[in-house]
Amino acid sequence: MQFRQLRYIVEVHRRGNHISAAAEALNTSQPGMSKQIQELELELGFAIFERSRNRVVGLTEPGREVIEIAQRILNEVGSLKTIKDDFGAQEEGTLTIATTHTHARYLLPSVIKRFVQIHPHVRIGLVQGNPTEICEVVEAGKADVAFGTETARPFPSLLMLPCFKIHRSLIAPKGHPILRQKVLTLEEIAKYPLIAHDPHRSGRWKVLDAFERRGIRPTILFDAVDADVSKTYVELGLGLAILATPAVDPRRDRELRARDASHLFEPSTSHVTVRTHTYLRRFVFDFIELCAPGLTIDHVRLALRERERAAK
Numbered sequence: 001m002q003f004r005q006l007r008y009i010v011e012v013h014r015r016g017n018h019i020s021a022a023a024e025a026l027n028t029s030q031p032g033m034s035k036q037i038q039e040l041e042l043e044l045g046f047a048i049f050e051r052s053r054n055r056v057v058g059l060t061e062p063g064r065e066v067i068e069i070a071q072r073i074l075n076e077v078g079s080l081k082t083i084k085d086d087f088g089a090q091e092e093g094t095l096t097i098a099t100t101h102t103h104a105r106y107l108l109p110s111v112i113k114r115f116v117q118i119h120p121h122v123r124i125g126l127v128q129g130n131p132t133e134i135c136e137v138v139e140a141g142k143a144d145v146a147f148g149t150e151t152a153r154p155f156p157s158l159l160m161l162p163c164f165k166i167h168r169s170l171i172a173p174k175g176h177p178i179l180r181q182k183v184l185t186l187e188e189i190a191k192y193p194l195i196a197h198d199p200h201r202s203g204r205w206k207v208l209d210a211f212e213r214r215g216i217r218p219t220i221l222f223d224a225v226d227a228d229v230s231k232t233y234v235e236l237g238l239g240l241a242i243l244a245t246p247a248v249d250p251r252r253d254r255e256l257r258a259r260d261a262s263h264l265f266e267p268s269t270s271h272v273t274v275r276t277h278t279y280l281r282r283f284v285f286d287f288i289e290l291c292a293p294g295l296t297i298d299h300v301r302l303a304l305r306e307r308e309r310a311a312k
Contacts, residue, residue, distance in 0.1 A: 003077070005040040006070040008033050009048055013067050014140055017049065017056040071139075071157055075278045078141055095283055096125035098134035098143035101226035103270065106246045108147065111290045119283050130198070135160075135273055144284050146273040147291060149203070159307045160271040161300065163292035167262040168203070169248055171234050171241040174255050178240065184259055186214050193221040193239035195230045206266045207242045231256060244268070274300075276308050 011022040012033075019037075023030040041047050048063035049056045059067060095115075099108060104126055112124060127137050134146040135155050146158075149166065170189060172178055181188050190211065197204040204223070211218050221239045224230040227247035234241050235255050242265060248258040272288050272295065274280060285297040 001040065001043060002036070003073075005036050006073055008036055009040065010067060010070050010074060012037070012049070012056060013059065017058060019056060068157070072277045075141065075157075075275055078278060092121045093281060093283065094123040094125055095119075095145075095287060096127060096143040097287070098127040098129065098137040098146040098148075100131060100134065100148040101128060101228070102244050102247050103147050104128055105226075105228065106244070106249070107270070111287070114290055115283075115287055118286060122283050138273055138275060141275070144274070144280070145287060147270065148273075149268040149270055155273075157276055158273050159276050159304055160273045161288070161292070161295055161303060163270045163272055163295070165267040165269055166244045166246065167260070167267045168207070168242050168265045169245045169258040170261045171231060171243050171248060171256055171258055173235060173237050174257050176240075176257070179257050179259065184261060184264065186211055186216055186264055189240060189242075189264075190216045190218040193219045195233050195239045195241045196220050196223050197230070198223045198225055203242070203244065203268060206268060210265050274304075276304060 007026065008022065008028075011026055012019055015021040015025065019033055020030050023033045026033070037048070041049075044062075044066070046062050047060050048066050050058045050060055050063075097108070108126075115122075116124070125143075127134065127143050129137065131148040132151045132153060134143070134148050135151050135158055137143045138146045139155055139157055151160075170178070170184060178184070178188060178192065194207075196207065208218075221233075224233065224241075227241075227243050230241040230243060231247075231253060233239065235253075242261060245258070245260070245262075248256065250258075270291075272291050274284070274288075280300075282297075285300060288295050288300055289297070
């Protein structure tokens with residue numbers, strides 16, 4: 001059994017069972033990768049991947065276990081390398097943060113400003129995506145930490161720590177009739193077209209679920225990829241939006257008005273997310289604590305140990 005074989009099977013699984021895409025990502029040949037995977041399966045005595053007409057189509061039952069173990073091994077090896085780097089340069093390195101647009105634009109700037117003041121020699125890298133995508137980046141080892149809301153699927157190899165609740169506001173153009181309503185209701189909101197978030201963000205689920213529970217079907221004009229796009233079209237008078245309250249800045253959004261809608265829509269929860277079975281450098285813990293002061297290094301380490309024991 002070779003280390004590169006474990007890298008190969010994990011990458012094939014990560015690339016949606018496409019060996020060619022995995023080979024390209026790892027800068028190797030497809031025939032060579034296929035041969036190495038077959039040799040590993042022969043050594044183990046069972047198939048890791050299900051195949052149809054010589055194409056990989058999924059994981060076998062024991063293959064799922066192999067992938068989980070292989071991912072843990074790769075994480076542990078990565079941790080050893082990080083420990084080496086950490087002791088060689090305690091205050092240097094790169095912190096890669098995977099985050100959503102709303103967090104990157106409205107919630108992270110003040111956190112990053114304080115972090116840079118504490119760690120001036122640590123470079124910051126930002127990777128943006130929807131909540132599920134940013135966790136996939138952390139899972140793949142391409143980011144140290146994710147900062148976003150709830151995901152569309154579980155991530156057994158990750159630890160998600162809640163930071164705070166994000167409430168929602170109704171966004172309308174200045175002078176819109178709905179702003180004159182004394183009591184804001186779902187029925188009143190549904191009289192106007194809505195500019196919604198795309199389906200991969202928890203904000204959309206929670207907003208539409210609130211209407212569905214009341215038996216109301218609002219008119220969705222279109223799905224916007226982020227809060228800034230939503231606000232642009234609200235400002236043009238094309239519809240209303242339900243956005244995270246921090247996404248509205250009165251100093252910048254002078255043609256818009258916001259009304260608290262926390263009584264109508266469930267809040268989302270911001271989480272910081274890290275891999276289990278991995279070594280976190282001290283500045284990663286510092287970043288987490290800046291995001292949520294209650295998440296101290298001792299708290300996070302205890303949560304990691306408990307999650308790792310539960311996974312065994």
